[in-house]
Amino acid sequence: DQQVKQNSPSLSVQEGRISILNCDYTNSMFDYFLWYKKYPAEGPTFLISISSIKDKNEDGRFTVFLNKSAKHLSLHIVPSQPGDSAVYFCAASETGANNLFFGTGTRLTVIP
Amino acid sequence: DTEVTQTPKHLVMGMTNKKSLKCEQHMGHRAMYWYKQKAKKPPELMFVYSYEKLSINESVPSRFSPECPNSSLLNLHLHALQPEDSALYLCASSQVPTYEQYFGPGTRLTVT
Numbered sequence: 001d002q003q004v005k006q007n008s009p010s011l012s013v014q015e016g017r018i019s020i021l022n023c024d025y026t027n028s029m030f031d032y033f034l035w036y037k038k039y040p041a042e043g044p045t046f047l048i049s050i051s052s053i054k055d056k057n058e059d060g061r062f063t064v065f066l067n068k069s070a071k072h073l074s075l076h077i078v079p080s081q082p083g084d085s086a087v088y089f090c091a092a093s094e095t096g097a098n099n100l101f102f103g104t105g106t107r108l109t110v111i112p
Numbered sequence: 113d114t115e116v117t118q119t120p121k122h123l124v125m126g127m128t129n130k131k132s133l134k135c136e137q138h139m140g141h142r143a144m145y146w147y148k149q150k151a152k153k154p155p156e157l158m159f160v161y162s163y164e165k166l167s168i169n170e171s172v173p174s175r176f177s178p179e180c181p182n183s184s185l186l187n188l189h190l191h192a193l194q195p196e197d198s199a200l201y202l203c204a205s206s207q208v209p210t211y212e213q214y215f216g217p218g219t220r221l222t223v224t
Contacts, residue, residue, distance in 0.1 A: 043215030
């Protein structure tokens with residue numbers, strides 16, 4: 001049973017515009033959320049995270065929003081750049097656990 | 113040094129072979145992880161070592177045998193694998209306790 005879901009397998013965005021990637025989760029015990037970026041033939045690279053005590057975290061062009069009541073988080077990339085083209089995974093964990101639960105990923109293509 | 117290294121990058125092995133995958137990190141992390149990733153799927157956790165002790169084994173078949181010789185090294189010993197075990201094997205490490213895991217580039221394994 002997939003506890004973390006990314007319902008959009010792919011997304012195409014024009015360079016300079018905003019990219020919004022969405023993620024939903026079912027386990028209410030999750031209290032920490034992360035976004036990873038993955039290029040082909042490479043391991044996932046940590047991008048940004050958010051704790052459940054916050055509803056927003058910003059790092060440069062990347063902002064993650066958390067809506068706990070809806071069990072939904074999103075990653076905003078502004079402005080999008082061609083180098084952002086990759087597969088983005090969201091992941092979730094709960095306090096005290098060592099494992100991350102990953103979503104199925106969204107392939108972002110930024111068109112120059 | 114913020115890198116997790118994995119060797120080899122590619123491995124082709126027969127079903128009767130014995131081989132090992134290696135992972136190394138020098139970030140002082142005390143948790144290390146093995147994940148398996150099939151095409152178009154999220155990474156799936158296999159094993160977690162915390163302070164060089166196996167803390168999580170996600171019901172992985174015994175043909176996969178992990179080993180953590182010291183806090184910087186993690187091995188995955190492979191024996192009598194099946195073709196369906198062909199996948200990208202990812203190693204990760206993290207502080208304890210923390211949630212951000214740092215991934216290596218992976219070993220692409222093909223079982224013939």
